[in-house]
Amino acid sequence: MNFSTPVSQIQNIGPVYQKRLEKLKVKTAGDLLFHFPYRYEDFSKRTSVSSIFHEGRYTVTGEVSAISSGRTAYRRLSYSRATVKDSTGEIKVVWFNQPYLSKAIKKGEKILISGKVIRTKEGLQFVNPFYEKFEKESSLRNKIVPIYPETGGVSSKWLSFIIKSVLEKIKMKETLPQEIVEKNKLYSFPKALQEIHLPSSLASAKKAQKRISFERVFLLQASLLIQKIFLSQQKGVPVPSQVEKIQDLVSGLPFQLTQAQKKAAWQILKDMEKETPMNRLLEGDVGSGKTIVAVIAVLAVIKAGYQATLMAPTEVLARQHFDEIAKLLWRFKIDVGLLTGKKDKLRSKKLKGDTVEISKEKLIEKTKKGELSFLIGTHALIQDKVKFKNLALVILDEQHRFGVKQRAKLCLKESSGIPHLLSMTATPIPRTLALTLYGDLSLSVIDEMPEERKPIITKLVPPKKRDEAYSFIRKEIKEGRQAFFICPRIEEAANKENSVWGNLKSVEEEKEHLAKEIFPEFKIEMLHGKMKSAEKEKIMKDFKNKKTDILVSTSVVEVGVDIRNAGIMVIEGAEMFGLAQLHQFRGRVGRGDFQSYCFLFASSWSEKIKKRLEALLSSKSGFDLAEKDLELRGPGDFFGKRQWGIPDFTMDALRDRSLVEKARESAKEILLKDSQLKNHPSLKKRVDSIRQNLHLE
Ligand code: ADP
Numbered sequence: 001m002n003f004s005t006p007v008s009q010i011q012n013i014g015p016v017y018q019k020r021l022e023k024l025k026v027k028t029a030g031d032l033l034f035h036f037p038y039r040y041e042d043f044s045k046r047t048s049v050s051s052i053f054h055e056g057r058y059t060v061t062g063e064v065s066a067i068s069s070g071r072t073a074y075r076r077l078s079y080s081r082a083t084v085k086d087s088t089g090e091i092k093v094v095w096f097n098q099p100y101l102s103k104a105i106k107k108g109e110k111i112l113i114s115g116k117v118i119r120t121k122e123g124l125q126f127v128n129p130f131y132e133k134f135e136k137e138s139s140l141r142n143k144i145v146p147i148y149p150e151t152g153g154v155s156s157k158w159l160s161f162i163i164k165s166v167l168e169k170i171k172m173k174e175t176l177p178q179e180i181v182e183k184n185k186l187y188s189f190p191k192a193l194q195e196i197h198l199p200s201s202l203a204s205a206k207k208a209q210k211r212i213s214f215e216r217v218f219l220l221q222a223s224l225l226i227q228k229i230f231l232s233q234q235k236g237v238p239v240p241s242q243v244e245k246i247q248d249l250v251s252g253l254p255f256q257l258t259q260a261q262k263k264a265a266w267q268i269l270k271d272m273e274k275e276t277p278m279n280r281l282l283e284g285d286v287g288s289g290k291t292i293v294a295v296i297a298v299l300a301v302i303k304a305g306y307q308a309t310l311m312a313p314t315e316v317l318a319r320q321h322f323d324e325i326a327k328l329l330w331r332f333k334i335d336v337g338l339l340t341g342k343k344d345k346l347r348s349k350k351l352k353g354d355t356v357e358i359s360k361e362k363l364i365e366k367t368k369k370g371e372l373s374f375l376i377g378t379h380a381l382i383q384d385k386v387k388f389k390n391l392a393l394v395i396l397d398e399q400h401r402f403g404v405k406q407r408a409k410l411c412l413k414e415s416s417g418i419p420h421l422l423s424m425t426a427t428p429i430p431r432t433l434a435l436t437l438y439g440d441l442s443l444s445v446i447d448e449m450p451e452e453r454k455p456i457i458t459k460l461v462p463p464k465k466r467d468e469a470y471s472f473i474r475k476e477i478k479e480g481r482q483a484f485f486i487c488p489r490i491e492e493a494a495n496k497e498n499s500v501w502g503n504l505k506s507v508e509e510e511k512e513h514l515a516k517e518i519f520p521e522f523k524i525e526m527l528h529g530k531m532k533s534a535e536k537e538k539i540m541k542d543f544k545n546k547k548t549d550i551l552v553s554t555s556v557v558e559v560g561v562d563i564r565n566a567g568i569m570v571i572e573g574a575e576m577f578g579l580a581q582l583h584q585f586r587g588r589v590g591r592g593d594f595q596s597y598c599f600l601f602a603s604s605w606s607e608k609i610k611k612r613l614e615a616l617l618s619s620k621s622g623f624d625l626a627e628k629d630l631e632l633r634g635p636g637d638f639f640g641k642r643q644w645g646i647p648d649f650t651m652d653a654l655r656d657r658s659l660v661e662k663a664r665e666s667a668k669e670i671l672l673k674d675s676q677l678k679n680h681p682s683l684k685k686r687v688d689s690i691r692q693n694l695h696l697e
């Protein structure tokens, strides 16, 4: 048996279990061994039955003196019950919904019981405990039992049994270079898997997991380093900084750049002067002013005679960039195109800065010939037929929204060298992770907000205060403000009763409701992703031009949308969103010099929901909230595979600073001796497959 042996060829796994395992994405013996326990039970501390006086968690061993099954009078739940006796006394045990246990466990058998003891009418009882039958007490001594997540009809006990049998038969080889294993005093690969599933002690299980984490971080580090070496050998497009032009642009702005913006712009300009392609992430909270920094880079590139492109994750945002950036660049007689897949546009100097519609073919043609120097767009930019003549800069706005392959494709558009890459994001990356991913790469942070910004007053609104909130909003709108209402869904739920979404407001319903019953005096429109582009465009335009007072929308306005006069953000079903996402919504207001407000309505108000949402009241920066999300929801949820192409398990490991540093040092050591990994072919294969999925290509 080896790692790729299909589960169908493993003893004791029949067709039913094959199906169940498949649902857990377990198809091979290797998958089984990488199906890790999520915790361990430590049965080494035993209690004698007579010394249990209080509720709590206990482990006892004894003999089964009675066993039976039945159903409860109330709700007819099935149960199995037993009495277990040791030399000091007896205790009752009950398992609900497991009637078969009364057959599996026999009177007179020796058994270990471990779990919660609860006080019931009949005295203290074990309820739904773990059990294990044994013949000799000695076979149980100091036992640490792995507990696997029980899903899809696969029990932890069964998995334990199967995995044990696989471990006995499978052939395994060391997967890391031997010198690394020795130097870092790691368990060998086979030993690590053995100890994860059949630990000799909790400490040993921990050491085993550390070995696996180390390996993953090592692979990630090695792939990053190889990537760095690769990029440094590529020919880039050096762009001389156009200091005068940039000063001209900056002095024409209606505001002063913040120090942080200046610093970021300077770092980018310096980077682009180099022979090697830039790969820089520009990180800054919502509203910190990343766009203008990007425009500075664009101006430098175009004035040096090259082309630039900017990709945005939504049509609404691409169009906004087109409108705003084209306005700024017009003074420099720069043509700007908009490619979104449906209605394409051009703003050209021949037309004195006016915007015209243009066919997609023409737009693509102009770009290819180099007649158009700046093309803004959505994913439509990735199509093969979009080509550039001399592309020197690729900008990705809200880069976490893009898949890894898309990024790679944009950068490989035919041109004289590999273009510089500037990714922008408002998603903050915790420090440990930034160190890991960008320690050797470039990161610019805008850690300062434009001065005039007033903090947004945020309120959680319980149901009975809803009307009060509406009156307040009415007053604000009458004073000239505009409001966003965000809803979690587009349409009404088909079946309200049965759907989790049943209670959640939809954009359509909410618009009707607000227009008819709450704010009949105001002009209300709606926006969601399924609308036609022309429609979306008109609605955004009307909102921007203050023709509409209230815009009811889905999360399409989450990223990037910039409406200065909007002062109210209302979020319905706030409990459905992550904190960082709520912070993004909130960032849509508070851009003018008036006081702005954010109201959070939830469709259910548990203590837990309230507590989570309260984080929005106290911490103001996206960084704090991201840390909080990390704490409450875990790294997997927060970053997501989608975002970085890094599996959750590695993500967890990345939080261990010293492990990360050791793995990084080790990767450097190996690559210093053998930069192509010629002496480590199997390692090379694994590193290459990681590289292909990382976003840094
Ligand atoms: P984000 O970083 O979220 O992408 P934007 O670039 O959209 O933010 O900027 C938000 C708003 O702030 C825009 O209206 C922009 O013109 C304005 N802005 C940018 N920099 C400054 C500044 N230094 N002072 C005042 N306003 C600024």
Ligand code: MG
Pocket: 290, 291, 397, 559, 560
């Ligand atoms: Mg933005």
